[in-house]
Amino acid sequence: MLETDRIQLHKLVEEALPELDMMIGWTESCDPLQTTPVFIRDAKLISKLTLGPFCSQNLAGYLVKPPALESVPKDAKPIGICVKGCDSRSLVALIQEKFISRDRVRIFGIPCRGTIDWRKVAQRVGLSDVKSATVEDDFLVIDASGTTHRIGLEDVLARKCLGCRYPNPIIQDVLVGQVATPRSSSLETTYRDVDALDNKPIEERLAFWQSELDRCIRCYACRNACPLCVCQDKCIAETREPRWLTQRVGLPEKFLFHFIHAMHLAGRCTGCGECERVCPMDIPVTLIKEKLNKIMEEMLGYSAGLDPDGVPPLLTFNPGETEI
Amino acid sequence: MAVKIFIATDRLDSVLEKLSTKIDLWIPALLKDDKSGPTGFVPYEPGKAVAFDRQTTMSLKKVLLPQVETLLRFEYRKEPEGAINSTLAVEDRREARPTLVFGARPCDVRALTTLDRVFSNGPYVDPYYTERRKNTLFATLVCRQTDAKCFCSSVGGGPADMEGSHLRIVRTDDGYIVEALTKEAQSLLDNLGDAPDASREKQAAEIVEEVSRRRVGDLDTEGSAEAFRKRFEQTDYWVQMVSQCLSCGVCTYVCPTCYCFSITDEAENLKGERLRSWDSCMFYHYTLEASGHNPRPTKLERYRNRVGHKFSYIPERYEGLLGCCGCGRCIRSCPVSIDIRQVVGHLKENTNE
Amino acid sequence: MNNNPYLPELATIQEIITETGNIRTLRITLNDKDRMERFTFRPGQVGQISVFGTGESTFVINSPPTRKDYLQFSVMKAGEVTSRIHQLNAGDQVGLRAPLGNGFGFDEMKGHDILFVGGGIGMAPLRTLLLYMIDNRADYGDITVIYGARSPKDMCYTYEFEEWRAGGVNLILTVDAEFPGWKERVGFVPTVLSEVAPSPNNRIAVVCGPPIMIKFVLFGLTELGFEDQQIITTLEKRMKCGIGICGRCNAGSKYVCLDGPVFSYDQIRAMGGEL
Known part of the structure; x- marks a missing residue:
């Protein structure tokens, strides 16, 4: 099935490329468990495009991060981009906030059956040398250190995928492959990790975050991978004027950085999980944003990145608002 | 004096505990309660499990170059009398205690040759690094856990390379054989265990022999400095190679040879500190000038500089030394799977294009 | 200089001259009279001035080695440290790490x-x-x-x-x-x-x-x-250590702080790198 989808993708991109400035997609990397983003202008490279559960990166950020592809002339051709369900929500949010205009992007929507978290694979097969990884039906088949492992896909999917309500792109110009069935249709499933933590006593929660955030090395991968962290080079985590944070690596600095990061995403985070995926220290940083997202849904009935014409609640002001 | 001892697997913790009474001890350990989670070097505490099964996520450079350290303390002192209102006192007190890193890897120790050249061999000598370095010993594992991202043999090292190490650790079927390689390391082994028996000694020798023969990685760095210079202006090359870079600091922070740092002052009222902290050439602010001019304004220039620094600038500056030890951490931890071997490997291809 | 190249010597601002709307000139002397007496440098060498609590910044010593009553620095207000320097008065204490860098080849220029x-x-x-x-x-x-x-x-x-x-x-x-x-x-x-x-x-x-x-x-x-x-x-670059270690001021394999700031045009061409 994946192979059919890949062929379809190649064909669609081949047709579209002459009208595009470039195509952003995924290609295989040196790691069988992870792809790497690829930027294609040359039709010869189209065959390198791939899709499937190893395509974990959210590509939407490349449209707005410096050097922003958007900085090309306004009359330039649109940019083609592959998006999974969650990635498409980032795109919608960026359109809502007017960082990109809808007609500047040609969206290749890819229904998603979940992406693989290499750490979960490592928990099962060890961190030994993974030579190859393929998907056969609902199984991940791995050849590592001369042994073949067959692991249920569900067991190695990224945490965010397990509570996914939107596996199909919210917006697209073309759809590649078959529509996927959502894993979750309820807030309870989507936010079960938040609830599990919320049900613990406050001391335990504090201890949890202290021990998790203590590992932060302040590499800012979480910030830079976030498609909606648009301040980027102007981020107050690094500026000296104003100086909110010192270079110290104590818990106060780490807390402050992560909570500034989260608060700046309140009502904007689409839950793509990139911040957590890219963390070299395996800190569940998306969980902080999930808590905010849950509050947004419960209090304001709003979920980010679902409606290109919608206005994020924190970008509006209603004097009659009773909940605030 | 003991020169070589055997430590049974189940006795490791008690041996380390004893060792920690002789010297400040650092070990590789899990940083999270997850056997495949991130690892790094931490000060030894009784009961803390040693993570010997793989290379650590974070390198050991923090032992010699902490992520943040105080360079100076300063204080303005109010003086009620005297010509000027306040006097300024600045002091640079520092302490380097005898330290042993138990369970280093050959790549990490080799990385120190680069740091030594930069910090200790002039023209200016960095006393903070240098004093710590002089006081630190390394007990290094003969490395049998290389993976597809390791390439130590490509950059002058190897999985059994003991250059710069003071003790060699060989993991055998039922424990560890620890051998002092230098005089100063011998006394550390006193009263820690018995000499290995002949069969274990034989097994260890075979392991060392076998691992020494391994060639890890096939990157050819010959002529990279020259090739880099030719590629420097070829924007297309860098666009093609590193457009996916996120400009985060992961590769530089996990790297054992990346040493670039920042210096910032932090003060409250009349007292404060001058801090030295890890910085990253991947960051926009790293080279941003007060005028607003930035010589490396985008990730393309910044990544190019990282490659240049390691494979062209350091070799040119320091008699052919490489700024890379082949540990593969930058490849393993890159969120977008950039492979520096590819970027360096392709430097030489069709440079005339 | 003492054996810690990061440790500034204490100095006192003797006089401040307002040159333009955003440039001030500081004349400073080292508090250690003996050191001041023995202080030597080449024209074109630089100093790192510390305002403790704010940071350090690099400026050329613009008085000549032939006139040693004070060391003179001219500071244009641009960033954090320079703005703070502009708030200082005569009598205030600063730190100084100097001389750093290469300086001009004034001997080779003789007869020209x-x-x-x-x-x-x-x-x-x-x-x-x-x-x-x-x-x-x-x-x-x-x-x-x-x-x-x-x-x-x-x-x-x-x-x-x-x-x-x-x-x-x-x-x-x-x-x-x-x-x-x-x-x-x-x-x-x-x-x-x-x-x-x-x-x-x-x-x-x-x-x-x-x-x-x-x-x-x-x-x-x-x-x-x-x-x-x-x-x-x-050349000018953002600098921190000033002694060729911290890494940021490179153009190619040269460090502006250590190998420069003075370069001939042919040297600049040869070193490549971002300017």
Whole structure:
């Protein structure tokens, strides 16, 4: 099935490329468990495009991060981009906030059956040398250190995928492959990790975050991978004027950085999980944003990145608002 | 004096505990309660499990170059009398205690040759690094856990390379054989265990022999400095190679040879500190000038500089030394799977294009 | 210097001169009188001035080694540290790490005619060499200075111009546009350079100013027949350690803080790297 989808993708991109400035997609990397983003202008490279559960990166950020592809002339051709369900929500949010205009992007929507978290694979097969990884039906088949492992896909999917309500792109110009069935249709499933933590006593929660955030090395991968962290080079985590944070690596600095990061995403985070995926220290940083997202849904009935014409609640002001 | 001892697997913790009474001890350990989670070097505490099964996520450079350290303390002192209102006192007190890193890897120790050249061999000598370095010993594992991202043999090292190490650790079927390689390391082994028996000694020798023969990685760095210079202006090359870079600091922070740092002052009222902290050439602010001019304004220039620094600038500056030890951490931890071997490997291809 | 190259020596600001709206000149002395007595440096070498609590910044020592009553630095207000320096008064304490960097090859310049081309604050590094040459006037041939600024109000060291002229310097001043009361030249520095057209024979040109000026002056000098190795300039980069360790001020494999800031044009071409 994946192979059919890949062929379809190649064909669609081949047709579209002459009208595009470039195509952003995924290609295989040196790691069988992870792809790497690829930027294609040359039709010869189209065959390198791939899709499937190893395509974990959210590509939407490349449209707005410096050097922003958007900085090309306004009359330039649109940019083609592959998006999974969650990635498409980032795109919608960026359109809502007017960082990109809808007609500047040609969206290749890819229904998603979940992406693989290499750490979960490592928990099962060890961190030994993974030579190859393929998907056969609902199984991940791995050849590592001369042994073949067959692991249920569900067991190695990224945490965010397990509570996914939107596996199909919210917006697209073309759809590649078959529509996927959502894993979750309820807030309870989507936010079960938040609830599990919320049900613990406050001391335990504090201890949890202290021990998790203590590992932060302040590499800012979480910030830079976030498609909606648009301040980027102007981020107050690094500026000296104003100086909110010192270079110290104590818990106060780490807390402050992560909570500034989260608060700046309140009502904007689409839950793509990139911040957590890219963390070299395996800190569940998306969980902080999930808590905010849950509050947004419960209090304001709003979920980010679902409606290109919608206005994020924190970008509006209603004097009659009773909940605030 | 003991020169070589055997430590049974189940006795490791008690041996380390004893060792920690002789010297400040650092070990590789899990940083999270997850056997495949991130690892790094931490000060030894009784009961803390040693993570010997793989290379650590974070390198050991923090032992010699902490992520943040105080360079100076300063204080303005109010003086009620005297010509000027306040006097300024600045002091640079520092302490380097005898330290042993138990369970280093050959790549990490080799990385120190680069740091030594930069910090200790002039023209200016960095006393903070240098004093710590002089006081630190390394007990290094003969490395049998290389993976597809390791390439130590490509950059002058190897999985059994003991250059710069003071003790060699060989993991055998039922424990560890620890051998002092230098005089100063011998006394550390006193009263820690018995000499290995002949069969274990034989097994260890075979392991060392076998691992020494391994060639890890096939990157050819010959002529990279020259090739880099030719590629420097070829924007297309860098666009093609590193457009996916996120400009985060992961590769530089996990790297054992990346040493670039920042210096910032932090003060409250009349007292404060001058801090030295890890910085990253991947960051926009790293080279941003007060005028607003930035010589490396985008990730393309910044990544190019990282490659240049390691494979062209350091070799040119320091008699052919490489700024890379082949540990593969930058490849393993890159969120977008950039492979520096590819970027360096392709430097030489069709440079005339 | 002591054995910790990061440890500044304490110094006291003796005098502050307001040069322009955003440039101030500090005259400072080391608190250790003996050290001040023994302090030596080459023209063009720099110092790191510390304002403790804010940070350090690099400035050229723009007084010459032949005049040791104080060490002089001119500071343009631009970032965090320079803004803080502008708030200091005479009598205030600062830290100083100096001398750092390479300095000008003033010995190799002996017996040559000299052309200085400076713009705005770029006159500061030229001043130290100029005064050194005035104090050793017999060692050098013709000394011509072309100094330009946006307006007369943006010119530094105006109070010394007569002394420079009296010292045997052909001083040519220019401002970008007409200004009431201005009697010297009007026009951009590169334009004035081509008007003056100094001969490149046996002459060294020393250039410092804003990047755009340097760019066009380099064109102009090449046009006049100057070879790359006859053209000397100073580079600026963001710096931290000032001693070739922290890594950020590199252009190719050279560190501006340690190998520079003075480079000849042919050296700059050879090193590659981002400027």
